[in-house]
Amino acid sequence: METAVALVQCPDQRGLIARISGLVLALDGNIVSADEHATAPQDGVFFMRLEFHFDPARHPRPAVEAAFADLASQLGAEWRIRYARDRMRCGILVSQQIHCLMDVLYRHAAGELPMDVAMVIGNHDTARRTAEHYGVPFHLVHATKDNRDAAQAEMLRLVRESTDFLVLARYMQILTPAFLSGYGRDVVNIHHSFLPSFKGANPYQQAWDRGVKVIGATAHFVTEDLDEGPIIEQRVERVSHRDSVETLRRKGRDLERLALADALLAYTHHRVLRHRNKTIVFE
């Protein structure tokens, strides 16, 4: 038996749940988890996540996929199927701060994240020892503002074939449109503020200057609009007049680790759907 996750989104219409779940039944599948969401009671957009067991000896993957493709074309739906056996391959980009990298690698080693870590790319050598402790290949691609295009071309060569998505684990260089379109898959970033507050550089200094009483961190998909991509997860924590910029940074590191971990947990379980500039994150 195999486990598959089907993600479907389409214009809302009568009978969707019956038809989609009926398709699984017709494939002799057994739904182990189902989630739905509609953006409005009527005439909105409908989203469904179905996790089901099926017997590939009776219904091989191509047959399952053909059945979904057929139904999707009737419904005007976008869809994809992921198989639990095919772990997603993750590439991690990192700069000098390694707390998010370390946290992701630890969680992966502890079995929390159903993915493979294909490589770590650093624009400094700081993260090498941590990557190697966890048995992950490390590549140094020294990127600066001056060699950005060349560096990102090299990075693209490294990740294009061997990863299914990227994580920016406090990677402090901006990815170029050329890189993003060349890669063409999801890139998850952890931003060290409670977006949309404090975009851009040094958000903890900005937060301290404004005197906020709560700080946050935001995991989001990277788009060409910096700090504007769809938000996957946010974490917040109280601060006070006692906090310096330095203690905000320390507290923020914990928020960053937790927001990124939650986002990756949801993403690798195929619980995140993108719709326009927002996300549906099934729990």
Next chain:
Amino acid sequence: METAVALVQCPDQRGLIARISGLVLALDGNIVSADEHATAPQDGVFFMRLEFHFDPARHPRPAVEAAFADLASQLGAEWRIRYARDRMRCGILVSQQIHCLMDVLYRHAAGELPMDVAMVIGNHDTARRTAEHYGVPFHLVHATKDNRDAAQAEMLRLVRESTDFLVLARYMQILTPAFLSGYGRDVVNIHHSFLPSFKGANPYQQAWDRGVKVIGATAHFVTEDLDEGPIIEQRVERVSHRDSVETLRRKGRDLERLALADALLAYTHHRVLRHRNKTIVFE
């Protein structure tokens, strides 16, 4: 068009979602919201909440109910249907502290809670003015340990015909097994601690004595086992060495209001299912 909510729970088995959602389709209904939960990937218990629109001119309520009854008997399911038009009638019991009562009545007046408030019963007269401000009938049933049986018999007479569920909004008398079985419907209590910590009397004093750093409040269904019923919602907040028992009580009053409000919001939208001593609360 009418809006109905169907709640179904039964042994998990293949094809449940397709069959239940197919039934709505056969009734020409339109599902506006669906939630499912299974206690285990296989062979657990399955729960489903379906909110759907249907046309009573084509399929009157009895026909809808007959269709569900028929399917339920095939599935070995418990089920019930609620109609949005039939607002549940709530009876509220209160003692001398009125913050929860006031909060529920305000939310009801603001249109947050889809229910009717049939009456307030107080064992003191403290709450009368608040009830009357919101136009709700107030009954004084002076209950003490000594006249408990007579008082609860009078209360039962008041609520039996005119309410669909009861809320104990800081009602400090224990309901007898005779009352509970005589009433036979749901009773929601707000307990002023983070259960199962600090059962029994004066939980804020207990919390202060133990020196906890977080306090809580718990909304739960009342059962004959005091403070042991299924938990619906819990709210928590940080405290510190600076807090006295009095400030714990003040902070706790906010937690009690919020936990009770969340529980009632879920309950009146038929999002709470009971299973053994636990709850499924669909969001």
Next chain:
Amino acid sequence: METAVALVQCPDQRGLIARISGLVLALDGNIVSADEHATAPQDGVFFMRLEFHFDPARHPRPAVEAAFADLASQLGAEWRIRYARDRMRCGILVSQQIHCLMDVLYRHAAGELPMDVAMVIGNHDTARRTAEHYGVPFHLVHATKDNRDAAQAEMLRLVRESTDFLVLARYMQILTPAFLSGYGRDVVNIHHSFLPSFKGANPYQQAWDRGVKVIGATAHFVTEDLDEGPIIEQRVERVSHRDSVETLRRKGRDLERLALADALLAYTHHRVLRHRNKTIVFE
């Protein structure tokens, strides 16, 4: 015996705590609570809050104040003393949404807030019944964009002599510089977003459009720069793709009530100090 709170802020310098607490000792006073904060380990700004008992028969208020004035001139300090017996008089401004008003009045009636409520001013009549339920005078001053100056002149006449500070409990008109400078005392506003995100109109719609996973509310001092005044308190809560603008508003009403209540609790206990565009809030 009387209870006084002294608030002192001055350039940091050696011996401040000893000198200020020594002054209380010289007045035969008994410190019941002390809090200090410095913006930097050295050469920053120093803040102190001292709550103490003293015997006015031996040291009348003018003598206490003269002693503080004398020390303050030596230290280059700003200072003020408040006496617990002199409850601050609060004026509340409100528009059509009354949840914050109702919450403040309830807390006041429950003894949580050491202040008097001098009056409620509404620019609609919506809040009259609530104010009168709590025995507070209600004044209707119908303010619109067109009669703003005249309306605010009338409001100023109402509050100038009879209040020590104002609360904007979801008052949706902008106070003019003329009003603010004419009033010359503190005005506390509750803003329905997690500032600095979503300034301006309809913040819950803005939050929904951006797809944030956490919303907030902010209590702050009003300044001539709209939504830019010193933040006193912020409250936040998780939301998800399931939330509509309407449920964000509902959740937000709770955040607004709690953030405003916390801010008023701190303010009326003289635990809030302003410094540039930030606050020190002693717990």
Next chain:
Amino acid sequence: METAVALVQCPDQRGLIARISGLVLALDGNIVSADEHATAPQDGVFFMRLEFHFDPARHPRPAVEAAFADLASQLGAEWRIRYARDRMRCGILVSQQIHCLMDVLYRHAAGELPMDVAMVIGNHDTARRTAEHYGVPFHLVHATKDNRDAAQAEMLRLVRESTDFLVLARYMQILTPAFLSGYGRDVVNIHHSFLPSFKGANPYQQAWDRGVKVIGATAHFVTEDLDEGPIIEQRVERVSHRDSVETLRRKGRDLERLALADALLAYTHHRVLRHRNKTIVFE
């Protein structure tokens, strides 16, 4: 210049702050941070934490200490002084789960915790690689119920001279009274529940069985009464019917890491005072 932290606790009495801060002034010291707490407005117990700079060339440590000892004897106070230069030496005990160990070692390496890690002792070999990655000596002391006394005698020999306090980073053996009294210094434990709920074995299973909607973790001082020692810090997080015992464990690991980190941060900055079975934790 040196930085010292003085912690004082004594019966509350008039003039305490003036006398203690005056002592620092007399030592030509400069207070950089002061915190006070009294358990009651009058006749309670008074606690003070003073962080100050002093010049050891003019006032050597013994002179500073003699001055405090003298004042303390007048006040009936317990007191101690810690110098920032003398980093506390920490011994960490661990069993098979290493998430807390890894987190503490990472934070230490990142400069968050002002302490030295003297050693890690494991009763299995699981943690060796992590300890060695961070350059910390690892000792295997295989402890079971059967060899408990001998094992703990060996552990005592390892830690007695070389550590100032111990951390039980998910160490699953019970420390004997002989070990605790032989060691005689602070032992900080992280307990995987929201104490006092779910004492004893397998708290996440207990929490799941009870159907709570919030779980927690508790950092506390170890005493001879298991799970009853003074609580230093607690962290909580929402859970739902969707959570299995396994996901509670996963979420709990994060709570454990955070609660332990907060407790160690406060402890190593000498911000934690013990009083009876409770703690004062200055922020």
